[in-house]
Amino acid sequence: MKGFDPEFQDLDHYIRVITDRIWEGRRLQDIERYYGADCAVETPSSVSIGIEPVIAGTRATLQAFPDRRLLAEDVIVSGDEDGGFLSSHRILSPMIHAGDGVFGPPTGQPVVARTIADCVCIANRIVHEWLVRDQAAIARAIGLHERDLAARLLRAADGRFSKPAMPPAPAPYVSAIATQGPAADFAEEWLQRLRQPQRTVPLATLHPELLAWVPGGEARVGASAMGAFWQGLGTAFPGARLEVEHLAAQSRPGRATAIAMRWRLHGEHAGPGRYGEPTGAPVSLLGISHAEWENGRVVREWVMLDEVATWMQLLSR
Missing domain, CATH: 3.10.450.50 (Nuclear Transport Factor 2; Chain: A,)
Incomplete structure (x- = not known):
């Protein structure tokens, strides 16, 4: 290297x-x-x-x-x-x-x-x-x-959540965004689930016996259980703007293909869902997801969100 x-x-x-x-x-x-x-x-x-x-x-x-x-x-x-x-x-x-x-x-x-x-x-x-x-x-x-x-953290910050903008990555680096293959298929269904939380989006890429881990150290088993997690998140922030910042797959002979995706959700807490009754608070969430892909399906998934930071935004004055 x-x-x-x-x-x-x-x-x-x-x-x-x-x-x-x-x-x-x-x-x-x-x-x-x-x-x-x-x-x-x-x-x-x-x-x-x-x-x-x-x-x-x-x-x-x-x-x-x-x-x-x-x-x-x-x-x-x-x-x-x-x-x-x-x-x-x-x-x-x-x-x-x-x-x-x-x-x-x-x-x-x-x-x-x-x-x-x-x-x-x-x-x-x-x-x-x-x-x-x-x-x-x-x-x-x-x-x-x-x-x-x-x-508690908000009280120490005078009740306000404040975060500066992240500068761009230094040249010549440019984030990878896969446009075809497993990573693109994974991201497309993911975007559909969040953009249309009230509709039953087909979980075509999720294996029926999927194993997944979501915020709070929670484990989800099965495609429907994971779909319910995404529905709860999407319902809380209806109409949110979604950005995929990084999307890549790494194939590994004899093993599942690994997918990494970094994403942001910008919206307003305008609906009931994972965070209770709507507060109307604006939010900007940074998340990173990993997945393992076999035979056209996601067999394992990890969703990383800091829900302490999410609640700080919801409770901020």
């Missing part, structure tokens, strides 16, 4: 190794080695620029969860060494809530939560990142509803 240290075999290897060094090895100083000086990082509730916020965020997470592990479930790679790679890295983190932080005083409760990080990688550095963690799963594990945690 052009510009990368020769020890790295490919981008999958690069991401797994540097993640292990920074998190499992607690080598936070390696962030300065593997992140660009002007790296922008967006989460559903924040945007930061530069290395120092990345280091500070890592320290804060380890303060609250000192034994946190980052177990790589998958790394879905797109791009190339000339235009820049993107790694969509799905992580499962077991941990104990043993320290102070945004989740309040330590509860001693065990937590398991997923994160997906989309990282633009050029010449041995992460230069742009979108990161979505299932904060609702953490809140529930320590005995809080995600709405109540959101209300």
Whole structure:
């Protein structure tokens, strides 16, 4: 890989190794080695620029969860060494809530939560990142509803949710948007389900025995159960504008094809659904989805949304 240290075999290897060094090895100083000086990082509730916020965020997470592990479930790679790679890295983190932080005083409760990080990688550095963690799963594990945690965080911010715009990724990187094949078929049905929540959209691409994981650490089994999740989300935000920012499939001989999709929903909480009675609040949701595709069907799916950030927007003054 052009510009990368020769020890790295490919981008999958690069991401797994540097993640292990920074998190499992607690080598936070390696962030300065593997992140660009002007790296922008967006989460559903924040945007930061530069290395120092990345280091500070890592320290804060380890303060609250000192034994946190980052177990790589998958790394879905797109791009190339000339235009820049993107790694969509799905992580499962077991941990104990043993320290102070945004989740309040330590509860001693065990937590398991997923994160997906989309990282633009050029010449041995992460230069742009979108990161979505299932904060609702953490809140529930320590005995809080995600709405109540959101209300607590809002009080600390004077009741207002404010988030700056994410700058564009640095040239020459351009996000991949698949226009045909499994990823395109997956995205088209996904868009239909959200745009037409009151209609019964055929779940043609979902396997009848689909296994899926949605926010709050919830598992869904079967196409109809997953369809109900999307209906609840779409009904809450009728007429929302939907954007697919990244869409790629990675074929793997002898294994399911892996699909990664980063998306945004811009709308108004104007209907009943997953978030209760409508508040009329404007929302902008950042989500990342992974799926595994076999024989023309989705057999496994992961939907990453930070519903603490969603509730912060719904409750914001």
